Amino acid sequence: MQDDRIAPSILAADFARLGEEVDAVLAAGADMVHFDVMDNHYVPNLTIGPMICQALRNHGVTAEIDVHLMVKPVDRLIPDFAAAGADWITFHPEATEHVDRSLQLVRDQGCRAGLVFNPATPLDYLKYVMDKVDMILLMSVNPGFGGQSFIPATLDKLREARALIDASGRDIRLEVDGGVKTENIRAVAEAGADTFVAGSAIFGQSDYRAVVDAMRQEIAQ
Ligand code: DX5
């Protein structure tokens, strides 16, 4: 797989030292920053919003920021995240009344757009909007918390999503999120993913570079 990307989820970082944590993980070789937004409504947890995204930009972070919206509704936050420096904005299709409109809104703001699929959500939502999707994000855990175990059925779903992307002929990233670690990342890559979110597997270790290197080595096998 070409151009694989490792996207540490800052949900598992030390929020009291967030700028340093992001600097450290990027210096360790990570490719982009995965930014989990939870609203205590769509998912039963509450995290961070556009102000923190802007704060990372003000801190000097130039890497791509991959904003994963676990909020309902989604539209109101899209312009705010675009203005705060997001590069990618993904949302869950069942969290918006108008999937096509929300995707267009992301693109109109100059960001790249993606749909996120929970473990039990079928990929059918993609059928009529493939031309507006720049990323497909498959959840390999139920959203809301870091540190959960990878759900193995995701591997078949990744193969299904990869086939849809290949058939589309478009440049669409296939991201996987939840329970990804050095021990399973090779299977995830073989199933077709090219963008790997990892939270606890990276921030749970003291040597971020060792984990990022080990993951990359596994993917390259
Ligand atoms: C879960 C979040 C994930 C989470 C991943 O709802 O979307 O991004 O932080 O954490 P790990 O890698 O620990 O499963």
Ligand code: ZN
């Ligand atoms: Zn996420």
